[in-house]
Amino acid sequence: MRIARFSIDGNVAFGVIEGDKQDELVLDIIKGIPFADFELSGTKVPVSKVRLLPPVLPNKVVAFGRNYAEHARELGNEVPDAPFAFFKPSTSVIGPGDEIQYPSFSEEVHHEAELAVVIGRMCREVPRERVKDVIFGYTCANDITARDVQKREKQWARAKGFDSSCPLGPWVETDLDASDLTIQLTVNGQQRQLGRTSEMIHSIEDLIVNISEAMTLLPGDVILTGTPAGVGPLNVGDEVAVTIEGIGTLTNKVVKRG
DSSP, X not given: OEEEEEEETTEEEEEEEEOSSGGXXXXXXXXXXXXXXXXXXXXXXXXXXXXXXXXXXXXXXEEEESOBHHHHHHTTXXXXXXXXXXXXXXXXXXXXXOEEEEOXXXXXXXXXXXXXXXXXXXXSSOOGGGHHHHEEEEEEEEOOEEHHHHHHSSSOHHHHXXXXXXXXXXXXXXXXXXXXXXXXXXETXXXXXXXXXXXXXXXXXXXXXXXXXXXXXXTTOEEEOOOOSOOEEEOTTOEEEEEETTTEEEEEEEEEOO
């Protein structure tokens, strides 16, 4: 099912999305939160009448770099033998339709379309055969990167962790085989990235086993699984859209930081 987080009349709630046509989607509001057994309220509201928010508010976003060989090569990097992790703070997260604010300290900001895995339960040292048990679902992500800063500074905290650098959405799809999905990204309607999740060097199972060896994952935490080749620059005024097969499309516009 598709689970969205949204606001309406100043209230924030989760809901299950029903329908297929974009202009006819309806939310059935969930009683409470969706990370455990939940009930539907039966109160329904059209998606067109609400503001979709980031589908989760993660305690942490764990991102894995250079997980597609062609992407590693296009930036002149070696393909890592083991998963290569970094973090994006919770303050970097924005939702569908929110603005990506071009940071004042960068002159080269890039898009990176990614499949995001949402964790559904507290877990640590997850064995490979139990990985699916701790996954709540999947959503679209854009790992916005200040490329010039990434190249200049030894740590990636500023380059990948600035405010609005982690768009997520539009919702979480809980019933999905994510092993071979199409990922594409367009800028102003022109395709920039196209790949498949089957091209990952390290699988979703590899990534969750790797990071859960080191730290506890909490419900709502997000794992970014890497980006396919084709990353490139964004400019103020651009509209960037990430589409993942079986999930949907995450669209954001780039604006000058105020």
